[in-house]
Amino acid sequence: MGAGHDHHGGIAGAAQRHVGRLWAAFALLATLMVVEAVTALATGSLALLSDAGHMFTDVLGIGMALAAITAARRGGRDAQRTFGLYRLEVLAALANALLLSGVAVYVLVEAVRRFGDPHEVTTGPMLVVAVLGLLANLVAFGLLREGAKESINLRGAYLEVLADLLGSVGVIAAALLIMTTGWWWADPLVAVAIGVFILPRTWRLARAALRILVQAAPEHLQVDAVRDRLSAVPGVAEVHDLHLWTLTSGMEVASAHLTMEPAAEVGSVLAAARTALHDDFHIEHATLQVEPGESPGACGRIEW
Template sequence: MHAPAGAGHDAREHGQHGHDAHGSGRHDHAPSGAHAAGGHDGHEHGHGGHHHHGPGGHSHVPAEIRHERPLWWALGLTATVLAAEAVGAWLTNSLALLSDAAHMATDTLALGIALVAVRLARRPPDARRTYGYARFEALGALANGGLLFVLAGYILWEAWQRFRAPLPVASLGMLGVACVGLACNLAAMKLLHAGAGQSLNLKGAYLEVWSDMLGSLAVILAAGIIHFTGWTWVDPLLAVLIGLWVLPRTWILVREALNVLMEGVPNGVDLQALRRDLEAQAGVAGVHDLHVWALASRTPALSAHVVVGEDADADAVRRALAGMIAERHGIAHVTLQMEAGGGEPCHGCGHA
């Protein structure tokens, strides 16, 4: 496994950097929209490395920050619905409301994590956390998923008990709470719509609120059926359906969080294709100690040892590789250690 995040691979740290492990390594940040145009190629950072920034512009503020206020409003609305449905489930004896409240709980926590992540992202890396606080997102998602598994298990067990011994449900109260939830979800959708097309994080929040809206509609439908037919079994049935809908999404959330924390290869990165592209680059004689991991769900990073031919310009090869990796594979944080061909390969240079 690659060295843990914060172990000294980030070229942004300007002080002591553990270069005994890296030798002649260079740190290339390929072009991205987060950096200003011009004048940044080959910044000297006091350790012989180069920190490359392509065109873009420092004025490009991340969409999450520009749309932070709508996120706060959406969090307030979803938390209100969560509280209303939890109290309503207790007062009306509706398991469907409780199941939807569990769904709302995970979305409320997800919005809270997104907001905290936005705040923490503004904090610069320090001597102890050279990558900053990017992995807070994965830790929060893992805790969220574990809690939801417990809630879903309880709801499925309670639904089974109610199928065996149905309980009366206050359908009108259930209907009223679900209508409040629907109104809040529609308002939250409107607040998040503007930023949904500008940020994956905001798009994810928008889709979560959209799914909450569908859950509220389902509870309204179930309340109407119970009120006009007296079929109380509809309530536990809907609770089971919501639980079965949420559980696969929860597993995906937990799996992705574990992959980040275990420094697995990020989703969407083809390691074999990446290795072929590296080895096919002009001037490259070989590649070893190739590692790809993620600082957070959408922040992949790469490190590798590259053996260059005797007549090749190592700096030119490194710059070409960094640009190719960013363009073809979407990895902007790249650490490449260049090794001269014909020499002894660098084994045990700080890589697992």
């Protein structure tokens, strides 16, 4: 029997390439979060408080992303952590989704209560701070957009910033509406709109994180297609015990047992199989066990 192991530089992690942008977004949003929270309490605006709450989760989410990236980098130095601490990124994304859902539910409940008893809001400071929040979120949105395509953790922070950006627009609209018409219900109405917008997106983020944690095959990879491709490798008679999962964002992992044809050469089969996984499916980390054809089932296969 032979075994092959392919371990390329991609295992370094997509999120680590965007640490500088994360720090910049973190500092900017943390400053505006404090300003929004203080102003929301001073003006009595639920919409602005909702926006400040979402900005708090932005800051916390980015902070968790930075902590996960740092821990993942350091975890690779411990010989007992053979996969490092890359799963911390996924756990941070799941915590992000749960926290943001909690904030959204709280705002929705408070907004419903206020519909029956509208509060007077001081619109001048509310409008100024909402504009500042919009500008800050636009900058943060630009900083995180590229990384969100590669990392589930950054995607969580990016979604929060997107929701907060739209929330700032809503707060500005509510302030202008109250200033021009005196319609106080605009404040809780905008708060409800923010909550309704963000909840489905946080649930999708949580679902993506849970798929990784339960080691389901990546949605963009079809297990049968991978099996068929490996079966087509010259010298491979049969493929079994095939497993595909995601370690963390951008790190798909595969393991498989390949039964060889009698005349096949181990080195050639391994090299061709690795190339097929890399070129056709962008799987850069693969552990392959090659077995002689005359001893089927000798590996003691396990059905999971």
